[in-house]
Amino acid sequence: MLTDFGYILLFIITGIVFCFVILFVGKLLRPSRPNEEKLSTYESGEAPEGNANVRFNIRFYVIALIFVLFEVELVFLFPWATVFGNKHLIEVTNGLWGWFALAEMLIFVGTLALGLAYAWVKGHLEWVRPKIQTQDFTSKVPANLYENINKKYEK
Amino acid sequence: MLNIILIAFCILTVGSALWVLWTKNVLHAAFALLLTFLGVAALYVMAGADFLGITQILVYVGGILVLLIFGIMLTNQAGNKEGGKNMILTENLNRFWGILIAGGFFGLLFYTFTQAGFQEVEQQHFGEISNHSSTIQITGIQLMTDYVLPFEIVGVLLMIALVGASFLASKNE
Numbered sequence: 166m167l168t169d170f171g172y173i174l175l176f177i178i179t180g181i182v183f184c185f186v187i188l189f190v191g192k193l194l195r196p197s198r199p200n201e202e203k204l205s206t207y208e209s210g211e212a213p214e215g216n217a218n219v220r221f222n223i224r225f226y227v228i229a230l231i232f233v234l235f236e237v238e239l240v241f242l243f244p245w246a247t248v249f250g251n252k253h254l255i256e257v258t259n260g261l262w263g264w265f266a267l268a269e270m271l272i273f274v275g276t277l278a279l280g281l282a283y284a285w286v287k288g289h290l291e292w293v294r295p296k297i298q299t300q301d302f303t304s305k306v307p308a309n310l311y312e313n314i315n316k317k318y319e320k
Numbered sequence: 321m322l323n324i325i326l327i328a329f330c331i332l333t334v335g336s337a338l339w340v341l342w343t344k345n346v347l348h349a350a351f352a353l354l355l356t357f358l359g360v361a362a363l364y365v366m367a368g369a370d371f372l373g374i375t376q377i378l379v380y381v382g383g384i385l386v387l388l389i390f391g392i393m394l395t396n397q398a399g400n401k402e403g404g405k406n407m408i409l410t411e412n413l414n415r416f417w418g419i420l421i422a423g424g425f426f427g428l429l430f431y432t433f434t435q436a437g438f439q440e441v442e443q444q445h446f447g448e449i450s451n452h453s454s455t456i457q458i459t460g461i462q463l464m465t466d467y468v469l470p471f472e473i474v475g476v477l478l479m480i481a482l483v484g485a486s487f488l489a490s491k492n493e
Contacts (some may be wrong), residue, residue, distance in 0.1 A: 167322075167365070167366070170365050170370065170373075174325070174362075220393070220394065220395075221390065221393040221394050223394060223489065225390050225393075225394070226387070226390050226391070226394055226489055227485070227486055227489040229383075229386055229387045229390050230387065230482075230485040230486070230489065231482060231485070231486065232383060232386075233379070233383035233384065233386075233387055234478050234481055234482045234485070236378060236379055236382065236383045237379060237383075237478060238475075238478060239378070240375050240378060240379060241463070241471065241474065243371075243456070244371065244456050244457070244459040244460035244463055245460050245463060245464065246460075247456050247457050247460050248457055248460035248461050248464065249460075251457075251461075254461070262464075265464070266464050269464060269468055269471070269472070272472060272475070273471065273472060273474075273475040274475075276472070276475040276476055276478075276479050277475060277478055277479055277482065279479060280478070280479035280480075280482040280483050281482065283483050284482060284483060284486040284487075287486075287487070289486035289487060289489070290486070
């Protein structure tokens with residue numbers, strides 16, 4: 166088991182070293198002629214204004230919270246998935262094992278789906294949208310007068 | 321070789337934890353906490369608990385830390401905008417009592433763990449756990465047999481947390 170994780174460690178080390186090597190080679194090769202425009206932050210061609218540390222929408226927090234909860238659910242699903250279809254266990258218990266495990270997991274997932282449905286129905290998942298401003302101004306000039314003018318000057 | 325890797329990960333964990341304590345910028349503390357979590361995950365793996373290590377990376381690095389960083393980004397930083405920087409800075413207070421309590425806890429836990437002799441207990445009661453196979457299948461079978469009721473209760477607990485979190489976070493409307 167530890168050797169398998171040794172490969173992962175090797176991959177991590179290779180990834181970090183590779184990043185530094187590429188940046189170093191780039192530093193060796195590229196000409197260095199900075200000016201003020203080059204050094205400013207790229208903001209879609211506009212002149213950057215203010216600080217990057219702006220306050221974020223609170224909705225991100227709700228989404229992150231729900232994400233964490235479903236991640237914990239996933240962690241429980243994972244060991245279940247490795248033994249759910251275990252041939253030996255199914256043969257020993259005459260097929261009961263598979264149905265039992267499936268039912269237990271369905272109850273587990275169903276409980277969480279119930280919670281998600283509650284949050285959804287109550288509107289806690291709704292994103293805060295900016296309100297579209299509509300004008301309640303009604304013109305006294307009827308619309309067909311404009312059409313007549315358009316027809317008059319069509320050519 | 322294994323000892324060197326273990327010591328390296330211990331240094332990574334403790335060093336980044338000290339960084340969390342010493343840095344004044346909360347965002348830096350969150351990033352240092354990332355290294356701490358990764359080091360702890362590696363220590364779990366080296367102790368033979370591979371599934372726990374993966375869970376640590378999945379839940380703590382992938383979830384809790386993102387939540388923490390979101391919390392920092394959501395904090396109102398209007399008071400810190402002078403001088404072009406709006407970092408959230410902290411200060412250290414009550415150092416004496418903090419160090420005393422932490423040191424006391426460390427001493428207590430260290431004493432307990434050295435006196436307990438976990439390896440003897442494990443050999444007497446559970447039989448020797450093989451270090452070469454993955455723990456995930458054992459976990460799965462235990463979850464579906466001995467611990468099936470706690471497992472379902474965890475589901476209910478998660479549902480309560482889900483409903484409560486989404487309710488609290490959207491109360492201000």
